[in-house]
Amino acid sequence: MTNIGYSSEYILVAERIKKRFGGLIAVDGATVKVRRKTITLLIGPNGSGKTTLLNVIAGFYKPDGGKVIFDGKDVTGWPPHKLYHLGMARTFQVPQPFYKLTVLENVLLAARGHPGESFAAPLQRSKWLPREEELVDKAFSILKLVGLIHLWDQPAGQLSGGQMKLLEIARVLMSGARMILMDEPIAGVNPTLAHEILQFLVKLRDQGITFFIIEHRLDIAMQYVDYVYAMARGRVIAEGKPEEVVSNPVVIDSYLGG
Numbered sequence: 001m002t003n004i005g006y007s008s009e010y011i012l013v014a015e016r017i018k019k020r021f022g023g024l025i026a027v028d029g030a031t032v033k034v035r036r037k038t039i040t041l042l043i044g045p046n047g048s049g050k051t052t053l054l055n056v057i058a059g060f061y062k063p064d065g066g067k068v069i070f071d072g073k074d075v076t077g078w079p080p081h082k083l084y085h086l087g088m089a090r091t092f093q094v095p096q097p098f099y100k101l102t103v104l105e106n107v108l109l110a111a112r113g114h115p116g117e118s119f120a121a122p123l124q125r126s127k128w129l130p131r132e133e134e135l136v137d138k139a140f141s142i143l144k145l146v147g148l149i150h151l152w153d154q155p156a157g158q159l160s161g162g163q164m165k166l167l168e169i170a171r172v173l174m175s176g177a178r179m180i181l182m183d184e185p186i187a188g189v190n191p192t193l194a195h196e197i198l199q200f201l202v203k204l205r206d207q208g209i210t211f212f213i214i215e216h217r218l219d220i221a222m223q224y225v226d227y228v229y230a231m232a233r234g235r236v237i238a239e240g241k242p243e244e245v246v247s248n249p250v251v252i253d254s255y256l257g258g
């Protein structure tokens with residue numbers, strides 16, 4: 001693994017990323033840099049390439065050009081599971097827990113090195129690693145942190161949509177992720193819970209986790225994020241503090257034009 005000496009100020013640098021789907025250029029030379037211990041937001045009109053860029057960074061798509069540097073290492077084209085082991089994880093817009101398993105079991109299965117990490121592995125307690133107790137302690141403390149502790153023995157299928165999102169965050173934390181990528185973490189949740197989820201991300205940021213998120217509900221998200229990138233037609237058209245970016249005429253035009 002090469003350390004290419006990128007500034008340690010940034011946990012992630014995605015440089016001149018290109019991604020094509022047939023004749024369509026979804027991401028056209030976009031560069032984003034994410035500072036450690038920040039919540040960095042990616043905005044832009046529908047179809048501007050945000051999710052594609054996130055998927056390239058998280059290893060779900062191989063880029064047609066550009067580089068992804070995570071923690072000083074060139075991880076361009078690495079698959080998601082390798083990035084997961086390095087400490088970068090992506091949650092999905094629609095969280096997908098194992099519905100019949102309990103909340104606690106769902107969190108435990110996200111632990112790195114746990115036999116359940118391979119989906120084919122049996123779930124019998126006897127097959128768990130000796131460090132099971134330690135993992136259970138860690139899972140409980142994470143459930144406490146995300147406010148789901150009272151539901152630990154409930155099947156995940158019984159959680160509300162907002163609680164599912166919290167469970168997804170808990171699972172990503174259990175994996176030991178230092179950087180979390182999220183596509184619309186507050187989509188479809190009521191405003192109270194949306195604020196709670198973002199306040200929770202702020203708390204985790206203050207504990208050292210870095211977030212790179214896509215969100216359309218700017219009225220709520222802008223209050224909590226540290227830095228914003230705006231995309232249009234596959235390119236980054238503006239970056240800066242939230243208030244600067246939302247008042248930038250180029251950004252406003254991109255939404256109106258879209």
Ligand SMILES: Nc1ncnc2c1ncn2[C@@H]1O[C@H](COP(=O)(O)OP(=O)(O)OP(=O)(O)O)[C@@H](O)[C@H]1O
Nearest residue numbers: 021024025026044045046047048049050051052053
């Ligand atoms: N798997 C795919 N195959 C073909 N085209 C795709 C694929 N994924 C995305 N696209 C196209 O690439 C462009 C960028 O899409 P992308 O989903 O990245 O935009 P977005 O900014 O995330 O949009 P939204 O805000 O609506 O989620 C769009 O024109 C989209 O139709």
